[in-house]
Amino acid sequence: MNQRNESLGFTEKVLAEASLFESYYVGRIISQKQKLYEIALLEGTIHGEVTGKMRYEAMDPADFPVVGDFVMVDRKDETHGYAVIHEILTRKSLFVRKVAGKRRDAQAVAANVDTVFLCMALNENFNLRRLERYFAVALESGAVPVIVLTKGDLAENLPEKLCEVERITLGYEVIVTSSLTGEGVEKLRPYAEKGKTVAFLGSSGVGKSSLINSLLGSSVMETKATGYEDKGRHTTTHRELLLLENGGALIDTPGMRELGILEADFSKSFEDIYTLAESCRFRDCSHVSEPHCAVKKAVEEGALPVERYENFLKLREEVPSYEGLNSREIEKKKLDRMFGGKKEMKKTKDQVKKKSKYEFRD
Numbered sequence: 001m002n003q004r005n006e007s008l009g010f011t012e013k014v015l016a017e018a019s020l021f022e023s024y025y026v027g028r029i030i031s032q033k034q035k036l037y038e039i040a041l042l043e044g045t046i047h048g049e050v051t052g053k054m055r056y057e058a059m060d061p062a063d064f065p066v067v068g069d070f071v072m073v074d075r076k077d078e079t080h081g082y083a084v085i086h087e088i089l090t091r092k093s094l095f096v097r098k099v100a101g102k103r104r105d106a107q108a109v110a111a112n113v114d115t116v117f118l119c120m121a122l123n124e125n126f127n128l129r130r131l132e133r134y135f136a137v138a139l140e141s142g143a144v145p146v147i148v149l150t151k152g153d154l155a156e157n158l159p160e161k162l163c164e165v166e167r168i169t170l171g172y173e174v175i176v177t178s179s180l181t182g183e184g185v186e187k188l189r190p191y192a193e194k195g196k197t198v199a200f201l202g203s204s205g206v207g208k209s210s211l212i213n214s215l216l217g218s219s220v221m222e223t224k225a226t227g228y229e230d231k232g233r234h235t236t237t238h239r240e241l242l243l244l245e246n247g248g249a250l251i252d253t254p255g256m257r258e259l260g261i262l263e264a265d266f267s268k269s270f271e272d273i274y275t276l277a278e279s280c281r282f283r284d285c286s287h288v289s290e291p292h293c294a295v296k297k298a299v300e301e302g303a304l305p306v307e308r309y310e311n312f313l314k315l316r317e318e319v320p321s322y323e324g325l326n327s328r329e330i331e332k333k334k335l336d337r338m339f340g341g342k343k344e345m346k347k348t349k350d351q352v353k354k355k356s357k358y359e360f361r362d
Contacts (some may be wrong), residue, residue: 005042006194006195006247007194007195007247007248007249008243008249009028009195009196010026010042010070010321014026014070014089017089018070019113021086024074024087025041025071025073026070026071026072026303027041027042027046027070027071027083028040028068028239028242029067029068029241030067030241031239036048036049037050037082039085041073043076043077044072046076046086047078047083048073048083048084048107049083049085050065050084051084051085054085054086061107062094062108065085066094066110067111067240067241067251068110068199069111071085071088072085072087072089073086076085084333091112093111094108094110094141094142094252095109095110095113095116095141095143095201096108096109096140096263097109097261098231106139110251110253112197113199114139114143114144114191114196115143115145115146115191115192115199116138116145116199116200117191117200117201117208118131118134118135118138118145118146118147118148118201119148119149119150119207120147120148120150120202120203120206120209121149121151121206122149122150122152122154122158123151123152123154123155125203128164128165128168128308129311130203131147131165131169131236132168132270132308132311132312132315134201135168135169136167136270137261137264138201139264139268139269140261140265141170143306146174146188146191147155147172147174148177148198148211149161149162149175149212150179151180151207152178152184153180153181153183157179168308170269170271175188177207177211179207179210185211185215188211189246192244192246192250193246196249197248197250198250198251199250199251199253200212200253208252208253209252210251215250216245216332236307256283263319264315266315266316270308272304273304275307275313276294276298278294280292280293286287287309314348
């Protein structure tokens with residue numbers, strides 16, 4: 001297998017699944033503009049669109065191909081027009097966010113990512129509550145999160161900020177970088193080794209494009225200075241998969257002013273709160289008004305920051321989709337989202353049912 005194919009992630013597992021579709025060719029989505037996809041094949045690159053059947057049967061935007069997906073298409077060149085995408089191969093990870101606004105529709109961001117770099121600037125845009133939101137989405141996706149703190153040359157009180165970040169990211173790696181000095185860039189490279197795919201997620205203006213250029217070794221991505229009061233300006237306008245010289249691949253995504261969460265298992269991203277909750281008197285304690293609540297007690301005693309507690313309540317109310325489910329049911333919902341079960345994925349409006357009585361612990 002040549003380096004291009006390894007960089008694109010055409011592993012033996014992917015090729016084995018692709019071989020089940022004898023009349024089609026395997027490719028990977030490297031960019032999308034509206035309804036047209038750019039697809040890298042074993043032989044080269046073509047453009048394509050989905051079948052009418054896929055468009056008709058889709059119950060959710062996540063049912064369509066997204067950058068990073070491995071797909072099966074009906075041709076290997078554009079001699080007779082655009083290729084047609086017939087199948088999406090099994091996804092090992094999928095980033096999904098809620099579309100902006102009040103609707104609860106899903107928007108797929110990227111698929112088949114091994115590591116996601118959660119980028120947050122160390123200037124005036126430093127925001128722990130935003131990081132908690134991104135961290136929850138990353139853990140839900142199936143990829144491994146790495147927290148990348150950018151603009152380290154502008155950081156004030158860096159040791160204090162590092163402690164705050166490490167406290168909420170529960171042992172996952174935190175890397176301080178600076179595109180100006182080159183600090184930390186080499187620590188990112190091992191994650192994008194041969195055959196691996198990394199993705200960059202972060203708000204506008206955090207410096208993702210500058211980091212990507214450092215990894216690529218050239219100014220492929222356009223960069224712009226931040227605006228007034230350090231407010232970031234959008235540089236990336238669409239998602240795109242790029243190949244690295246060392247054999248890896250990376251996916252850049254547009255800066256997000258709003259990252260709505262559609263589904264999340266907060267027992268992972270707020271593991272410290274769930275551990276405290278095991279000492280609450282009531283098994284179904286909401287940590288709001290019940291007596292003998294270990295979580296509220298930790299807040300009162302200063303062991304749990306009130307801002308983290310309030311953000312936990314806010315996000316839990318925003319994303320009630322896993323409330324009341326056991327671990328097996330949660331895993332099934334994740335698999336349905338990533339690999340199938342499309343007919344069953346439509347949400348009902350009454351996702352959370354209030355209980356009339358407390359459940360005491362045994």
